[in-house]
Amino acid sequence: xxxxxxxxxxxxxPSETLSLTCAVYGGSFSGYYWxxxxxxxxxxxxxxxxxxxxxxxxxxxxxxxxxxxxADTTKNQISLKLTSVTAADTAVYYCARGLGGSGxxxxxxxxVTVS
Amino acid sequence: DIVMTQSPLSLPVSxxxxxxxxxxxxxxxxxxxxxxxxxxxxxxxxxxxxLLIYLGSIRASGVPDRFSGSGSGTDFTLKISRVEPExxxxxxxxxxxxxxxxxxxxxxxxxx
Numbered sequence: 001x002x003x004x005x006x007x008x009x010x011x012x013x014p015s016e017t018l019s020l021t022c023a024v025y026g027g028s029f030s031g032y033y034w035x036x037x038x039x040x041x042x043x044x045x046x047x048x049x050x051x052x053x054x055x056x057x058x059x060x061x062x063x064x065x066x067x068x069x070x071a072d073t074t075k076n077q078i079s080l081k082l083t084s085v086t087a088a089d090t091a092v093y094y095c096a097r098g099l100g101g102s103g104x105x106x107x108x109x110x111x112v113t114v115s
Numbered sequence: 116d117i118v119m120t121q122s123p124l125s126l127p128v129s130x131x132x133x134x135x136x137x138x139x140x141x142x143x144x145x146x147x148x149x150x151x152x153x154x155x156x157x158x159x160x161x162x163x164x165x166l167l168i169y170l171g172s173i174r175a176s177g178v179p180d181r182f183s184g185s186g187s188g189t190d191f192t193l194k195i196s197r198v199e200p201e202x203x204x205x206x207x208x209x210x211x212x213x214x215x216x217x218x219x220x221x222x223x224x225x226x227x
Contacts, residue, residue, distance in 0.1 A: 045218040046218075050214060100169075100216055101211075102169050106163040106165070
């Protein structure tokens with residue numbers, strides 16, 4: 001059974017860098033699009049960006065100047081970095097495999113609080 | 116960006132009764148291959164979103180057949196034929212036509 005496990009620091013101060021990692025277990029890493037999505041407390045879902053198998057990335061224009069998504073194919077992991085965080089970046093962050101396809105899988109979510 | 120809207124935003128339903136959620140996109144999600152790039156997700160309380168429907172009308176693996184998706188172009192509907200208590204949560208539509216996927220605001224379904 002495919003499981004996405006994610007981890008990273010949950011409490012940051014303003015201006016620090018958010019760093020999260022996501023790994024897949026029980027399923028394939030290659031051949032899929034990998035995405036990060038976030039959800040502010042009590043609010044809806046916002047797509048942050050994606051990385052393709054080839055390493056090509058696309059980002060939400062509203063976050064593009066601060067976001068980096070990378071992949072480590074040797075570890076079957078992807079990472080998210082968001083620089084210069086503010087309180088507005090407080091959210092649950094999700095990684096997802098195959099978003100927009102026939103069978104997307106999501107991580108359990110990581111609450112990141114900026115305070 | 117493609118803007119997604121949903122209605123209603125809140126939907127109280129009685130168990131066993133049907134439910135319907137509408138989703139509209141600011142531009143057509145119909146591709147030349149005949150598929151509509153519209154997905155439906157359910158986020159149960161305290162959980163990650165789970166895929167219910169993709170390409171507008173195809174149920175994801177393991178999704179009960181009481182869930183159905185329909186529509187084309189810019190107007191879509193998710194129907195639950197008979198609501199079960201485990202169906203409570205927030206339902207989101209998402210356009211999968213253009214990277215830079217965008218979600219609707221969500222429809223909160225709860226039991227009367």
